[in-house]
Amino acid sequence: MRETDTFQTNTISLSICVPAYNEEKTLREAVEDLLRHLSPRLRAIEVIIVNDGSSDRTSQAADKLGSEKPGVIKVIHHGKNRGLGASYRSALTAAEGDYFTWFPADHEDSAESFLKYLPHLEENTVITCHHRGMDPRTELRKTVSYVYTWLINAVTGLRLKYYNGLAVYPRRFLESVPGFSGGVLFQAELLLRANRAGYRIVEVHVPLGKRLQGKSKILAMNSFFYLLRDFCRLIKISYSSGENI
Numbered sequence: 001m002r003e004t005d006t007f008q009t010n011t012i013s014l015s016i017c018v019p020a021y022n023e024e025k026t027l028r029e030a031v032e033d034l035l036r037h038l039s040p041r042l043r044a045i046e047v048i049i050v051n052d053g054s055s056d057r058t059s060q061a062a063d064k065l066g067s068e069k070p071g072v073i074k075v076i077h078h079g080k081n082r083g084l085g086a087s088y089r090s091a092l093t094a095a096e097g098d099y100f101t102w103f104p105a106d107h108e109d110s111a112e113s114f115l116k117y118l119p120h121l122e123e124n125t126v127i128t129c130h131h132r133g134m135d136p137r138t139e140l141r142k143t144v145s146y147v148y149t150w151l152i153n154a155v156t157g158l159r160l161k162y163y164n165g166l167a168v169y170p171r172r173f174l175e176s177v178p179g180f181s182g183g184v185l186f187q188a189e190l191l192l193r194a195n196r197a198g199y200r201i202v203e204v205h206v207p208l209g210k211r212l213q214g215k216s217k218i219l220a221m222n223s224f225f226y227l228l229r230d231f232c233r234l235i236k237i238s239y240s241s242g243e244n245i
Contacts, residue, residue: 017091020105053081085186130161183226
């Protein structure tokens, strides 16, 4: 394995989407966590905050962060809530880094986790993660996550431990995808597409933090329609011989 610090400093530029929906209380600490852990180790970093139609003061908090570090922090505003996948796609259109990932504004994850990703990065590699044995969520949430993962593995033929983690992709791969889901299943779709395109997928084992403010929006009722729609899309991709779906 290469010497990590030299590799990080000399070669990597990373764009990070920070989707934020009513996260005024945790947005700043999430962004500062990213900058603290990654800026010293990367050639370049850009944080792209996507205010996804928030009704609290997330918009103002995002603009203030952007004004404090122009060129490092970019801000995109959605007029209405469009979801995680749509925020990811919006940030991708503004990204300039060689690699692209996302980080939750609720700060449930720690930016320190990315330090385990960096030594594995290659042009033909996607890095993602799982939290087995390091997951503080309720037993119900862990059971839902396990069933969700089992279903996706059954449909796609992949054998991953988790599909909603912080995956890092070469940006050129993401820009080559003809279009992908705007819902929560966009992550499973991208991992499937990467596998079919011949990319190596590496899962690293990192702890999941505990959300300190608010509650998760991943299981919001209006998400289930999109989940069903995107699951059907995933099945179609899995059994299709082409990539233009």
